Amino acid sequence: MNENKTNINWYPGHMAKAKRLIEDDLKLIDVVIEVIDARIPISSRNPDLNEMIKNKKKIIVLNKSDLADDIQTKKWKDYLTRNDTTVISVNALNSNKNNELISTIEKMMREDKKKEIEKGRIGKTIRVLILGIPNVGKSSLINRLCNKNKQIVGNKPGITVKKQWIRIEKNIELLDTPGILWPKFESEEVALNLAYTGTIKDEILDNLEIAYNLLKFLLSNYRKNVIETYKLENDQVEELLKNKNQLENENIMDVMRLIGKKRGAVMSGGKIDENKTANMIIKDFRDAKIGKITLEQLK
Ligand SMILES: Nc1nc2c(ncn2[C@@H]2O[C@H](COP(=O)(O)OP(=O)(O)OP(=O)(O)O)[C@@H](O)[C@H]2O)c(=O)[nH]1
Ligand SMILES: [Mg+2]
Known part of the structure; x- marks a missing residue:
């Protein structure tokens, strides 16, 4: 964050x-x-x-x-x-x-x-x-x-x-009783998990960063679900993720922009609306539109 x-x-x-x-x-x-x-x-x-x-x-x-x-x-x-x-x-x-x-x-x-x-x-x-x-x-x-x-x-x-x-x-x-959190999270991973699931007020979070991390997790653990939900081409996603000419996080942002494009989150001038796409991915995850997903996995 x-x-x-x-x-x-x-x-x-x-x-x-x-x-x-x-x-x-x-x-x-x-x-x-x-x-x-x-x-x-x-x-x-x-x-x-x-x-x-x-x-x-x-x-x-x-x-x-x-x-x-x-x-x-x-x-x-x-x-x-x-x-x-x-x-x-x-x-x-x-x-x-x-x-x-x-x-x-x-x-x-x-x-x-x-x-x-x-x-x-x-x-x-x-x-x-x-x-x-x-x-x-x-x-x-x-x-x-x-x-x-x-x-x-x-x-x-x-x-x-x-x-x-x-x-x-x-x-x-x-x-x-009212929901209770604790004053200091042990790791960024815990903080992110609580953000994905809507435990921390959305107003105080950076949605683009939350969606980026969520998409990164989903692409490694539930890639098929992401591809099916947003009707993406598997080969195209693989290619974007394999791009060696830029950092890994930019590759993931490319997939996010592809999702935005597919869903029509485009601003005037044709630029992808990243914030809108980020909010949509977070909402789709919370509504289980991307499938039944567990973020902390046991082997
Ligand atoms: N899909 C699904 N939604 C649930 C389930 N349980 C609760 N929800 C939804 O989760 C949201 C939070 O539910 P609440 O019962 O208000 O949660 P709470 O723990 O009492 O929350 P606080 O009072 O804020 O601490 C609501 O939108 C519920 O409809 C569940 O088992 N499945
Ligand atoms: Mg309650």
């Missing part, structure tokens, strides 16, 4: 505040659901939260699995499963995994419930904390689980601004 943009403030004050508010409620929580993005299972895990939730029962929800590569999602599911962590892949816009998620919560709490009953307490509410980075689908998941559009959702980060309890079954309550 260029220098001006690397110093962007993607950890606004409300995130630090949200983290403190969640910490206040932790003692009430029985189970933590960490919602992550199936397209970026590592970059979408907030390292700051591990310490906070280390003694809790955990479920990892690999959300947006409808947008991710199915083979990769299966691999990530196995990779992330632990003794104390169950992993479920879902599409929060579709309710067919609701029962699996609710029965997993109930199964995890079975022993505790038995103890409560022995003590003469019946019907204790199970309290579940929903955590995750912005725009990952926390509120959408809650809406599916309660079969109502109770929570406001939206395709940009920072939609939920306060924590809120929502009862989904007679004895299960969920706590929706």
Whole structure:
């Protein structure tokens, strides 16, 4: 990313505040659901939260699995499963995994419930904390689980601004929370992954640079998808990428301009509108128009 943009403030004050508010409620929580993005299972895990939730029962929800590569999602599911962590892949816009998620919560709490009953307490509410980075689908998941559009959702980060309890079954309550990032990303790769998927506000990013890096990844890992989506000629793309007379990044920009031309992103005078093309590629990726793509891949 260029220098001006690397110093962007993607950890606004409300995130630090949200983290403190969640910490206040932790003692009430029985189970933590960490919602992550199936397209970026590592970059979408907030390292700051591990310490906070280390003694809790955990479920990892690999959300947006409808947008991710199915083979990769299966691999990530196995990779992330632990003794104390169950992993479920879902599409929060579709309710067919609701029962699996609710029965997993109930199964995890079975022993505790038995103890409560022995003590003469019946019907204790199970309290579940929903955590995750912005725009990952926390509120959408809650809406599916309660079969109502109770929570406001939206395709940009920072939609939920306060924590809120929502009862989904007679004895299960969920706590929706604002998406939280961490103050310093470990690498440029993590920052880019979060930018591609719409976790960081688009207004503070350099879209041309984001689209360039995304296209570079797609051309190495999902070239066939790119060629089919934009109806390009394989030979022409190969030739542009092999051009030794200029730097590799210019070769990739040539492919981007070719895509712009194909899609009619042309300015008066015939020059390709690079910004428009960049925004289109980012949008096509987010809408899965280029296919089901996982950005962090397991072998
Ligand atoms: N395709 C797809 N889109 C999803 C899925 N889950 C959520 N979305 C979309 O992702 C966007 C963000 O969803 P939200 O539920 O608002 O995300 P959030 O995690 O609550 O975001 P914040 O409140 O900003 O932290 C919305 O446009 C949803 O429609 C999913 O599984 N698949
Ligand atoms: Mg939300």
